[in-house]
Amino acid sequence: MSVISKYKTLSQAKDSFSKEEFGNALEQFAIVLQNYPNSKEAYNGVILSEMAMSGEGGAEALFDYYEILKEEDEDQADSIMSDLLSNMDDTMDSLNEIFTNPLRNRLEYEDGILYQDFKDIIADGNSFRETFENIMFSTRVIITKKEDFIDFLSNLIDNNFNKMALNYLENALIAYPSDKSLRKLLKKLSKGKIIEN
Secondary structure, eight states: OOOOOHHHHHHHHHHHHHTTOHHHHHHHHHHHHHHOTTOHHHHHHHHHHHHHHTTOTHHHHHHHHHHHHHHHOHHHHHHHHHHHHHHHHHHHHHHHHHHHOHHHHHHHOTTOEEHHHHHHHHHTTOOHHHHHHHHTTTOOEEOOSHHHHHHHHHHHHHTTOHHHHHHHHHHHHHHSTTOHHHHHHHHHHHHSOOOOO
């Protein structure tokens, strides 16, 4: 069995994905993965291609963001995308719950704080970062409106909670792939480096 050219096949796969030929992209990423089982780029490409083929509009936004990350640091981009894809289902379930049944959330999470109350604390002179760090491990921030979710994500990005923001943002784009405010936040996030805080 001859060994394929990893970089040439990856390049062809990415080209196919960009042309929205997702089946062809999936096949090419899979060939690389068969020959190079440790290739995170091929693994991520397979997942993104499968997502795109199943009609999840956020797959293309994820792919574009992945390409932006790779320009800065390829190894870090592969790890970030692998982590994001592996955690995506849990985050998506949480987002769906927030937007489909806010009243149940309010009752279920009695230890939570409504986002409006959280903003009131900040308005009293406390910083977003300090307030969020003080509550993030003991209290949930309950968001019941999409506008509040956008504001919350923007504040996460502004205060360098980038991995957390990315996790929420990419999953939100799957649910709302054409939302301009979410895409604007994705661009804002891509301008900064992903830093774990």
